[in-house]
Structure formats: structure tokens, C-alpha cells
Amino acid sequence: xxxxxxxxxxxxxxxxxxxxxxxxxxxxxxxxxxxxxxxxxxxxxxxxxxxxxxxxxxxxxxxxxxxxxxxxxxxxxxxxxxxxxxxxxxxxxxxxxxxxxxxxxxxxxxxxxxxxxxxxxxxxxxxxxxxxxxxxxxxxxxxxxxxxxxxxxxxxxxxxxxxxxxxxxxxxxxxxxxxxxxxxxxxxxxxxxxxxxxxxxxxxxxxxxxxxxxxxxxxxxxxxxxxxxxxxxxxxxxxxxxxxxxxxxxxxxxxxxxxxxxxxxxxxxxxxxxxxxxxxxxxxxxxxxxxxxxxxxxxxxxxxxxxxxxxxxxxxxxxxxxxxxxxxxxxxxxxxxxxxxxxxxxxxxxxxxxxxxxxxxxxxxxxxxxxxxxxxxxxxxxxxxxxxxxxxxxxxxxxxxxxxxxxxxxxxxxxx
Numbered sequence: 001x002x003x004x005x006x007x008x009x010x011x012x013x014x015x016x017x018x019x020x021x022x023x024x025x026x027x028x029x030x031x032x033x034x035x036x037x038x039x040x041x042x043x044x045x046x047x048x049x050x051x052x053x054x055x056x057x058x059x060x061x062x063x064x065x066x067x068x069x070x071x072x073x074x075x076x077x078x079x080x081x082x083x084x085x086x087x088x089x090x091x092x093x094x095x096x097x098x099x100x101x102x103x104x105x106x107x108x109x110x111x112x113x114x115x116x117x118x119x120x121x122x123x124x125x126x127x128x129x130x131x132x133x134x135x136x137x138x139x140x141x142x143x144x145x146x147x148x149x150x151x152x153x154x155x156x157x158x159x160x161x162x163x164x165x166x167x168x169x170x171x172x173x174x175x176x177x178x179x180x181x182x183x184x185x186x187x188x189x190x191x192x193x194x195x196x197x198x199x200x201x202x203x204x205x206x207x208x209x210x211x212x213x214x215x216x217x218x219x220x221x222x223x224x225x226x227x228x229x230x231x232x233x234x235x236x237x238x239x240x241x242x243x244x245x246x247x248x249x250x251x252x253x254x255x256x257x258x259x260x261x262x263x264x265x266x267x268x269x270x271x272x273x274x275x276x277x278x279x280x281x282x283x284x285x286x287x288x289x290x291x292x293x294x295x296x297x298x299x300x301x302x303x304x305x306x307x308x309x310x311x312x313x314x315x316x317x318x319x320x321x322x323x324x325x326x327x328x329x330x331x332x333x334x335x336x337x338x339x340x341x342x343x344x345x346x347x348x349x350x351x352x353x354x355x356x357x358x359x360x361x362x363x364x365x366x367x368x369x370x371x372x373x374x375x376x377x378x379x380x381x382x383x384x385x386x387x388x389x390x391x392x393x394x395x396x397x398x399x400x401x402x403x404x405x406x407x408x409x410x411x412x413x414x415x416x
Contacts, residue, residue, distance in 0.1 A: 005098070008098060009102060025172055039065050278325065284310060337397050344384040
């Protein structure tokens with residue numbers, strides 16, 4: 001089946017480049033639907049979706065955008081319309097993927113379009129600021145692909161054609177190859193980190209699969225949490241085991257290693273049953289290339305590798321974090337069960353390890369008992385999060401939910 005790629009850009013200023021991309025996709029056997037998000041000028045030939053249609057989809061008009069006298073206001077009108085049209089075109093089965101081209105203005109708009117489309121729809125962005133720190137993590141959709149628009153600020157040349165042609169081939173190849181996430185079995189969404197600090201997934205995966213579930217484990221280093229939240233918004237999970245909350249800690253501490261302000265809210269908003277534990281919530285992760293901020297410089301830290309390093313939370317900061325976690329969970333429309341392992345929440349907080357802080361852990365346990373209130377359930381577990389006993393407690397909660405119909409599709413495994 002021939003795939004149709006939505007090509008988005010300002011056709012008044014990047015007409016040659018956008019038409020080059022469209023021709024490359026067509027020459028490779030794909031179809032193109034073109035969308036003009038210009039404001040002031042016009043393309044050399046009409047696009048499939050005009051700038052007027054885009055502005056109207058954004059609840060405004062091109063004239064209103066021009067009359068605003070502000071380029072940021074005008075582009076946000078176009079961004080609203082382009083994102084709304086992306087949703088509509090995908091729902092109608094008219095597009096299989098998107099490819100956008102832009103500088104900072106076009107990139108700003110394209111990021112909204114990419115976030116509007118569900119996971120599994122290929123999203124490619126050719127941008128002069130690809131991978132730039134100008135793009136905050138919470139603007140990125142979890143499966144977006146970016147290619148630097150090298151040498152392409154003004155006009156076609158051999159350098160920028162290399163980027164544009166790669167993007168054309170990549171987006172069409174992805175549209176042809178993608179296996180979109182369609183659950184054949186009910187899915188348990190699980191958050192974790194690498195097994196050097198959190199190991200419960202090793203104890204849980206086989207028993208969960210034996211109960212008839214597929215298990216999807218997401219890496220809690222920013223983008224993983226964004227993917228987890230995106231799928232939760234789609235109602236993709238039968239239940240979640242949200243046992244690694246470092247991204248919430250990072251958000252509180254101002255670290256770039258976060259997954260946005262809606263972390264820990266989407267499963268609850270969809271009524272998806274949640275099990276929650278504060279795995280690695282005692283650490284703030286920083287980019288390895290950054291200096292540890294002065295506020296944390298006198299604390300123990302762990303350099304995981306050259307990309308990421310961690311510093312610990314004080315006792316008071318842990319209490320603040322627990323109250324934030326409780327506030328997020330209180331919004332949930334479905335059942336929530338918090339598991340608090342009182343002997344530790346990650347491998348590096350054990351005796352002799354860099355993050356060992358019994359007073360800080362005690363403060364977290366104490367605040368958890370105060371902040372978590374009915375109807376949220378709380379179990380204090382006399383174990384470490386990496387112990388088999390923690391996994392057993394999580395499975396017991398799940399089995400109860402299966403038995404009473406809270407979680408659909410699984411079957412509890414009876415002990416021998």
C-alpha cells in the first residue's frame with residue numbers, strides 16, 4: 001500500500017526546499033500531502049492544504065495573524081491549526097507520517113504537530129536547531145526523529161540536499177516499516193532504570209507474562225517517561241507499575257533530565273489502575289557534561305557514565321517530593337496503590353554505597369505515611385525495592401485487582 005507523507009513548512013520562504021523533499025518522496029514511491037504554514041507570502045504553486053485552511057483550523061485567519069503585528073502570535077495561530085489538522089488527517093486515514101522543515105519558527109510549529117500525533121506515526125523534523133538545547137525536553141514527542149538541516153538557511157545546495165534527501169527516505173521508509181503499537185495482550189506499563197540500580201523488573205517480567213500480560217518497561221531518563229505518559233494518555237495500558245520516579249525528582253530539582261510537568265498524571269486521568277513506588281526518587285540526575293549546581297555540590301554523588309550523574313536529596317527535599325507525588329496521585333480517577341519499601345529505594349542507597357542516607361530514607365517513609373490518604377492505598381514493606389519481597393507484594397496487589405475485575409485480561413497465578 002502506498003504511504004502518504006504530510007509535508008509541512010513555510011512554502012513562501014522555503015518553496016524550493018519543500019518541493020525538493022516532495023519530489024524525493026514521490027520518486028521513492030510515496031505520495032505527498034503538502035501543508036503551507038506561511039503567513040505573509042505564497043508558494044510558487046498551490047499546496048494541498050493552504051495557509052488559509054491552516055489558520056481557520058486554528059480558530060483564526062491569515063488576516064488576523066498579519067494584523068497581530070507579532071510574528072510569535074501569528075505562528076502560534078498557525079501552530080494550533082496545523083496540529084488540529086494533523087489529528088484530523090490521521091483520524092481520517094489520509095496520512096501515514098509527517099515530515100516538517102524549518103528554522104526556529106517552523107520547528108516551534110512542527111513540535112506541536114508531532115505531539116498531536118499518536119506514537120507509532122512516524123514524525124520527522126529537518127531543522128536548523130535539531131538536538132539544540134533551545135528545544136526543551138517537554139516539547140519533544142517520544143518517537144520524534146530529527147535531522148540537522150545543515151547548510152540550508154537560504155536556498156538549495158549540495159550540502160542541504162544531503163539532509164533533505166535522507167529525511168525523505170527516512171520518513172517513507174519508516175512509514176512502510178513501522179509496526180504501530182497495537183496490543184495483542186493487555187499491557188503492563190512499567191517505569192524503571194538500568195539494573196545496576198533497580199532490579200525489580202527481573203523479578204516481575206516472567207510472572208506478569210505468566211498472568212497473560214505483555215510487559216513494556218520504560219527507561220526513566222526523560223524521554224522514556226514521555227513515551228510512557230503518551231501511551232497512558234491513549235489508554236494503552238491495562239495497569240501501570242510506576243516504580244521509578246526519578247523524573248519527578250528531576251523536575252522538582254530543575255534538572256533537564258525530566259519528562260515534563262504531566263509525569264504521573266495521565267494514567268490516573270484515564271482511570272488506569274496504578275501501582276507506585278519511589279524507586280530512585282532520592283536522586284537528582286544531571287547531564288554528565290554539566291557541573292553539579294552549587295546547591296548540591298557538597299552532597300554525595302554518583303557518576304553513572306559520561307552522560308548522567310546523580311546527587312542526593314536532603315531529608316526536607318524528600319518530604320517535599322513525597323507531597324508532590326501525593327498531589328499528583330490524588331487527581332487519579334482510578335485505583336492507586338503506593339508501595340513504600342522501608343529498607344531502601346535503589347541499589348546505591350545500601351550501606352557502604354554513595355547514596356546511603358538512613359535519615360533521608362526515614363524522612364521519606366514518615367512523610368509517605370502522612371501524605372498518602374484514602375482512597376489511595378499505602379503498603380509499608382519491610383524490604384528493599386530490589387528484594388524479591390517487593391516484587392511479591394506488587395504481584396499480590398495485581399492479583400487482587402484481577403480477582404475483583406479492576407484489571408481486565410489477566411489471570412492470577414496460584415501458588416503451588
